[in-house]
Amino acid sequence: MLSIQYLREHRDEALQRLAIRNFPQPELVGKALDLDEERRHVQGELDTLLAEQNTLAKQIGQLFRDGKKDEANDLKNKSTALKESVKPLEHRLAEAQKAIREVLVQLPNTPSVRVPPGTTEDENEQVYRNEVQEPALGENARAHWDLAKQYELIDFELGNKVTGAGFPVYKGKGAKLQRALISYFLDEAAKQGYEESQPPILVNEDSGFGTGQLPDKEGQMYHMQLDDYYLVPTAEVPLTNYYRDVIVDAGNLPVKLTAYTPCFRREAGSYGKDVRGLNRLHQFDKVEIVQIQHPDRSYDTLEEMKDYVASLVESLGLPFRIMKLCGGDMSFASALTYDFEVFAGAQRKWLEVSSVSNFEAFQAQRLQLRFREGKQKPRPAHTLNGSALALPRIVAALLENNQTEKGIAIPEVLVPYTGFESIK
């Protein structure tokens, strides 16, 4: 959520930045500011009346103690009359506040000025391509879903039976590989100073709102209606919400958190060719990294996180590229996002395996997540997060790219975790 103060003080800047993502309703900014004008006016009047009322109540109390009943009753009548004019003002204030919030909630984050304008993914900007070449697999290359079947690593049909499409069962070395990747990613994150925790994977509505999934992505999360909880679409939600309603001392920044969770996404409305095998699932595993940082340093931190994720993908020996998303392709809450894509050799497709974003104060505003520097007033902190990494497409690329006549080679860094060097 953008703050009304920011819009008031930086209206033109906000509009320019919203234009980067081709936000179709820039007039909402003006609407919010008009409502804010009204709100401040009403609050001024209301506060004056309330002050009078408070004074009267105190005087009445004093008169009663002094036994001056008649005078007290006079003032009581006066106060009763005052109350009548207070009520409508209170109503107007509440309405104005609600209306402002309704507008603000519809405004996406303002993209960083470094974000390229654009509307679709075709306008994303490649900012890095590592030196690992696309594998030359030849005619007999098999897609990961075939390999998974051949080596009995993943049973899609069984998952389909137990639950439904998009809920695979990992078996044998496939299951071990999952566990190895999770442990490896968590250990690497710990080396970078991220504090590991194991969060709940059901979250309440406040948490969903805090990180921006609610209300606009309501349909993307599984909702436990009986208890009004949501299955997490990413560990970002519980991790970031640890700090909801918290004021962090500036000396404790940055806060660095990591967690492994299964992630659940309904993927409503996503049909088509990209859903085969591991390419798009309703349940998948992911290790997430989150940082809470001082606004002055958040973009340095974003680069640091990007470099860390790059080193992780690199260590697995996969060909990958980093895309800076254009304004139109960025998520609602993001101010700048880097997507990581690995090349899956048999499908000959680039698959997104990580998304690293700076949300600036957008989430913090919703979360009431602030930091305090010395004796200054608390200010919203900046939040960032990234996948490090999402497993399924990594597994897809590893299987496809590392396939040989003799089996599938396991990257060296994973061998201590898997206990085997290849899948045969």
Add this chain to the structure above:
RNA sequence: GGAGAGAUGGCAGAGUGGUUUAAUGCGGCGGUCUUGAAAACCGUUGUGCCUUAGGGUACCGGGGGUUCGAAUCCCUCUCUCUCCGCCA
């Protein structure tokens, strides 16, 4: 699932209608003292909003109500704790 208790400032904890815009203690910060530290003493210490200043206003789990006046009374919701039952 059954029964009971409770939700107050960073923490502990008082407060059942009127200088409570919340006592007291601990913690934090500043100071006095000291070579330094500890102790002791003194002061200070929440958040949002409105306001040029001074100040005003709201917030005692959420929402609603009674009253001139609510942390305090009423209704309602949520959550937490204890005991019992069930159970990984």
